[in-house]
Amino acid sequence: MDRKTALKNADFVVTQFRVGGLQARAMDERFHLKYGVLGQETTGPGGFAKALRTIPVILEICKDIEELCPEAWLINFTNPSGIITETVLKHTKTKCIGLCNVPIHMTMNIAKILEVEPKDIFIDFVGLNHLLWGKKVWYKEKDVTPKIIEAFLDGESLTMKNIADLKWDGEFLRALNMVPCPYHRYYYMTDTLVKEEKLLVDSGKGTRAEQVQEVERVLFKKYSDPSLDVKPKELEKRGGAYYSEAAVSLISAIYNNKREVHVVNTRNNGTIVQLPEDSVIEVNCLIDSRGATPLSYKERLPIEISGLIQQVKSYEVLAVEAAVKGDINKALMALVANPLVPSVGTAKSLLKDLLEINKDYLPQFMEKQW
Template sequence: MTHRLKIAVIGGGSSYTPELIEGFIRNYPSFPVTEIVLADIEQGKQKLSIVGQLAQRMIEKSGLPITVRLTLDRRSALEGASYVLTQLRVGLLEARGWDESIPLRYGYLGQETTGAGGMMKALRTIPVLLAICKDMEELCPDAWLLNFTNPAGMVTEAILKHSRIRSIGLCNSPIAAYKWLSGLYGVPIDRIACEFVGLNHLHWISRIEVDGVSKLDEILGGGEAYSASNVPQFAWNERLIRSLGAIPSYYLKYFYLHREMLAEQQEAHGKGENRAETVKRLEEELFEVYRDPELSHKPKQLEQRGGAYYSEAAVHLMNSLHNDAGDIQTLNVANGDTLPFLPADACIEANCKVTAAGPVVQPVTTVPAAAVGLIQAVKTYERLAIEAAVTGSRDTALLALASHPLIDSVNRAEQMLDELLIQNRAYLPQFFQTTP
């Protein structure tokens, strides 16, 4: 009897889903999925229908015995699932627009995973993910939950602390770095080895080898670094890169080049532009392409989205868990004793050996000395933000902001927080409960 391998995708109407389907098709010989259920909410019904029909055409063209089902019933999707993928956006792109625009009015960065905007996304998202986990504990308690809903590190840490579900966080930044290096040296990814140290969206690459030969000094000396389409393309300060002795994630530009990044955002905001509007236009174009009844493959335009390769990383991880592969992947997992300056239950982004029993964090050989304090400060903020999301405490939310390295006035931060909470009221019931 063939083992049933059911995949539940929560947020199945996402524009990333065709990449996910492509991955399942390509990996079918070693990861023979039998059923894929794409689940979404009522507001995402139209997108789910469009992308779901494309997914069905892709499977039909492949000739593989995989069933693709669409549903607005989350519990139906979860029942009996082997793997659950979460790729959702609570509040949709409208809420992302608030995250990006409101902080700017107070002189602070407006970004969906960093600073005040990132905290608001966490406050909206963590309770929803924990509710999904509660359903999973009843309907598929042995399933793996693979989360690439941002802020991925914070969401994953909340799940690890407040749920019994086995969960791993994913980000596209590490795979994007490998693809950058692959292009730079003209070699396949499997001939490249990197060491990632830090947190989600706050990591440094402290080791780079091609065919076992170190290339880090060569790259540092050339001022090279990888980036992404959703982050402004400011060049790194070459002296900083050499002094760090590591390649920083492009999200670290929000810290190391804060004035420049903030000025760029404020200028765009003055013109009525923000990333949420850009993504909205990109998605409208993508879904228009997806509507084509003749289309039965992942379109090239999908790579223009800032989260390109998320789904590729997710299928790779599932395949490795399923086959006890023992390969090395960069994941968001519990720290344990990997970084001794962080709590054991803190979520870090690090290299892991992937086994059927789960990821095993690999020892870190190099931690940039100048990175330790920043990692600790951001982790303090993250842990307070997680507590605020779970408890609905405004005091804890303000303390989280006051602990963030990019917040320089608690009084101004308090005014900003009050406006953000009111604007997000529909998605933050935990902050508006009345005491009897």
């Protein structure tokens, strides 16, 4: 079935795609290492490359949605989810909510630490996609955040399959007094993770994408066996846990007007006063037939995290503008704004390499070199 046939009269559209496949992801995870710069598939220069490749495609999909199912809700999983969702909400008429498995992953694991049911805890989430903090963890109206922090320091972990399980610094975590998401390691442990990534590449183990390619090779071979009747253990080596549960729950909440609380990517609309009204944030929202409504309003970010959030949001806004317009100057400024890029000179070198590597996917930039 082609895309237009699939979209006709749809009520919900779910997007989860990777332009260039795992081969492109592998390039995203390698090209910046020679500059001593960290960049995962959704953060840093690697995430920027993925965003530039993905945005033109999501805009084409939204054109089809506007024509064939204009009342449909787009539930976007495609990474970087916050940037892609912001693109859709700023540059199309499509109704869109961005979804990530990090919040549900954190909730499930914190519930395990507390030995309680996930439905019995509430985490006051605030931030951006892959830059999300749990300001407070509540269990039966009791603040148990300090207990979770101490559990981290005693060896408990919220990390994911695609992120190195590095131990948090105790003094830092107690001073922060919030629960960081696994992706914060890229910002708070940058030098250590650069060394880790270089070591993996130099040792021949390869980047995460290259490891996943091998896992998928084994999986597809097993799936070709018609007698297979158990879940292959290799699936445990892949990320993406809880994605299906989060998606089905969100769609059900919209369709059935459930007025449930979900953590999603949606338009700010005054929720966080330090960020632009039209920027996309990741927060607890009430979900009903109208979509997502953030639970808080005119909230001020804690000073401990506001600077990093504002800097990353500046990068995201510039990244969207660069991709939509094919603007090489905006692309440069996006990399300069990214906290994982140390200097203007490095940003220029990264951008030159990125555009050359991705020239088949980014024709809008090819005639605009300096």
